[in-house]
Amino acid sequence: GDKVKQSPSALSLQEGTNSALRCNFSIAATTVQWFLQNPRGSLINLFYLVPGTKENGRLKSAFDSKESYSTLHIRDAQLEDSGTYFCAAEARGSALGRLHFGAGTQLIVIP
């Protein structure tokens, strides 16, 4: 089965509203990264997390290694937040450099 499950798979948000994306892990995740792939195709790193939380502007992310999940909260969604969000985790016991990617959440922000 999937080692990293992202939910939801797709989401439409009204501009100015808030939402949360989630990744559940069936592996012993040690670090998590969140990426946004914009409509041009560029993958932008949003966060690199060890267990704990980080905040950057309207984005906030948390990683709980004991409960095996990570979340990405988007506050006051803007049109430029549209794209596909991926989480990726390193895991204890996995080969060096191996990141396990989720299938992505496709987000559309509508005016």
Add this chain to the structure above:
Amino acid sequence: DAGVTQTPRHEVAEKGQTIILKCEPVSGHNDLFWYRQTKIQGLELLSYFRSKSLMEDGGAFKDRFKAEMLNSSFSTLKIQPTEPKDSAVYLCASSLSWGGAGTGQLYFGEGSKLTVL
């Protein structure tokens, strides 16, 4: 600082040709990754270098795919011979590993879109 630079951005090849994709990582980064991205398979790891040493050679991709890191600031991915199923976006990423078992924050290039006819 320059990010990860990939060339070419687009490549069209005939079946059976050899193509070479190029990547310049972020200056000072010691981990370099090659990924392939398709809608069906998502992101697949092709190769991984740490400090220019090949650590992961991509398993199923070994026979026609070869990545090299000639120096710390340049890597190539050769596909020989190309097949239509190789049509995908090829992404290079780099990071600064913090030693031990982990890699650091990944920075991706803009990708090379390959179409094989």
